[in-house]
Amino acid sequence: MRRFHLNRRHFAIGSLAAFAGGCGGRRAPDLILHGGPIYTGRPAAPQAEALRISGDRILFAGALAEARSGQRAREIDLGGAAAFPGLIDGHVHLGGVGMAAMVLDLVGVESIAALQARLRAYAGANREGPIYGRGWIETHWPERRFPLASDLDAIVGDRPVLLERIDGHAAVANTRALQLAEITANTPDPAGGRIERGVDGGATGMLIDHAANLVHARFPAPTTAMRREALRAAVRLYAERGWTGAGNMSTNLEEAQILEEIAAAGELPLHTDLYLTPEDSEAVYERGPYADASGRVRVRGVKLYMDGALGSRGAALLAPYSDAPGAGLLVTPPEQVRDYLIRARARGVQIAMHAIGDRGNRLALDAYQDVFADDPAALAAARWRIEHAQVIAPEDIPRFAALGVIASMQPSHAISDLHFAPARLGPERLAGAYAWASLTQSGAVLAAGSDAPVEKGRSADRILRRRVPTRSLGLCRPRLAG
Numbered sequence: 001m002r003r004f005h006l007n008r009r010h011f012a013i014g015s016l017a018a019f020a021g022g023c024g025g026r027r028a029p030d031l032i033l034h035g036g037p038i039y040t041g042r043p044a045a046p047q048a049e050a051l052r053i054s055g056d057r058i059l060f061a062g063a064l065a066e067a068r069s070g071q072r073a074r075e076i077d078l079g080g081a082a083a084f085p086g087l088i089d090g091h092v093h094l095g096g097v098g099m100a101a102m103v104l105d106l107v108g109v110e111s112i113a114a115l116q117a118r119l120r121a122y123a124g125a126n127r128e129g130p131i132y133g134r135g136w137i138e139t140h141w142p143e144r145r146f147p148l149a150s151d152l153d154a155i156v157g158d159r160p161v162l163l164e165r166i167d168g169h170a171a172v173a174n175t176r177a178l179q180l181a182e183i184t185a186n187t188p189d190p191a192g193g194r195i196e197r198g199v200d201g202g203a204t205g206m207l208i209d210h211a212a213n214l215v216h217a218r219f220p221a222p223t224t225a226m227r228r229e230a231l232r233a234a235v236r237l238y239a240e241r242g243w244t245g246a247g248n249m250s251t252n253l254e255e256a257q258i259l260e261e262i263a264a265a266g267e268l269p270l271h272t273d274l275y276l277t278p279e280d281s282e283a284v285y286e287r288g289p290y291a292d293a294s295g296r297v298r299v300r301g302v303k304l305y306m307d308g309a310l311g312s313r314g315a316a317l318l319a320p321y322s323d324a325p326g327a328g329l330l331v332t333p334p335e336q337v338r339d340y341l342i343r344a345r346a347r348g349v350q351i352a353m354h355a356i357g358d359r360g361n362r363l364a365l366d367a368y369q370d371v372f373a374d375d376p377a378a379l380a381a382a383r384w385r386i387e388h389a390q391v392i393a394p395e396d397i398p399r400f401a402a403l404g405v406i407a408s409m410q411p412s413h414a415i416s417d418l419h420f421a422p423a424r425l426g427p428e429r430l431a432g433a434y435a436w437a438s439l440t441q442s443g444a445v446l447a448a449g450s451d452a453p454v455e456k457g458r459s460a461d462r463i464l465r466r467r468v469p470t471r472s473l474g475l476c477r478p479r480l481a482g
């Protein structure tokens with residue numbers, strides 16, 4: 001069981017309640033917290049002087065004298081630190097978070113020489129296989145140029161190296177990696193990508209957009225052992241930052257199995273709610289939602305995709321994009337969506353549907369409403385979600401509250417979309433985009449998430465590099481209400 005550090009200036013009550021419960025059959029005495037602001041998340045009484053916890057239940061929140069009445073209890077004086085309900089990341093990819101922590105981290109390197117130094121250290125510590133790294137950005141480097149294959153060859157020449165720029169839109173490969181991908185002076189640029197070439201016509205090592213995939217596709221896929229290590233690292237990382245729960249999106253059955261193994265070993269420090277990929281969803285359609293013996297791995301539902309993403313103009317819009325022809329695309333055919341939804345309703349399976357464009361969101365709301373047309377109240381009880389809910393036609397905003405559909409949103413997307421959303425959407429459509437306040441005021445239930453590590457511009461790097469305290473990354477209920 002994890003330890004709690006008072007000097008962190010904050011406590012996650014969800015973890016603490018589990019902590020107070022102790023392990024095994026012996027019942028621990030009640031626990032009282034006091035001595036710092038205790039945030040309850042209840043609008044009627046947002047702060048309490050003291051909290052009494054019995055087993056895994058919060059018994060009382062209020063005056064210290066009253067908390068102390070009754071049987072003797074252990075006490076923790078917060079010493080001015082704040083306590084608040086445990087943070088839950090509503091939308092994360094834990095396997096990806098762990099994987100990102102396992103690769104060579106190049107965030108913050110300030111020169112080509114510094115990049116080479118990190119590569120040298122990583123290669124020394126990881127002596128086998130291709131090397132994949134990410135996170136560099138050259139704009140402030142004294143060398144005033146992109147890194148080249150020869151820069152990497154000088155450090156690692158005998159195995160492939162691919163180092164991705166922080167935005168994921170470019171990468172540098174060493175000569176061994178270019179050979180692995182069979183990239184020569186004669187290789188044409190792939191669709192959606194560019195192979196940078198020197199004066200002699202040969203590849204410099206810089207691969208733009210899809211050109212990097214030529215190399216990446218030749219790198220070995222992660223093994224089960226690596227996935228296990230990644231998930232272990234991710235749940236430890238999350239617990240260290242004070243998270244008490246995570247909604248894990250697009251989980252495959254192997255990941256679910258690994259999480260169950262971690263939980264069975266008593267090493268899963270947070271609750272995980274799993275939403276399976278469509279490909280692996282048969283298990284939950286057949287069994288209905290299920291949990292493991294520890295209760296910490298709960299297979300709740302299925303993650304579906306209505307449309308694509310805004311940056312690549314795949315999000316389905318009601319009217320064409322403002323900066324290009326076309327209005328996006330539907331990823332799953334509507335009749336297939338309907339089939340999934342009907343089966344989900346029959347088995348009490350929770351749906352989490354990716355929808356980014358205003359057409360994608362409308363179609364998702366329409367489909368949910370249609371499947372529950374005979375019993376609209378049952379839709380709210382099913383707690384179906386729309387993931388991202390990013391661009392919504394203003395007339396559709398009140399439908400979330402009216403239908404009881406949860407808007408699962410990730411604040412980090414507004415930051416990373418800042419530079420292209422106005423061009424893609426135009427000023428009028430922006431009114432219904434990233435509309436947390438409008439949705440909250442309409443009475444909709446919001447779930448906040450990080451989308452780590454997909455959202456890699458800022459949030460994932462921050463999670464991985466421990467720059468900011470957890471509380472800046474997650475939005476708990478009091479902040480949403482306020």
Ligand SMILES: [Zn+2]
Nearest residue numbers: 091249451454
């Ligand atoms: Zn995601």
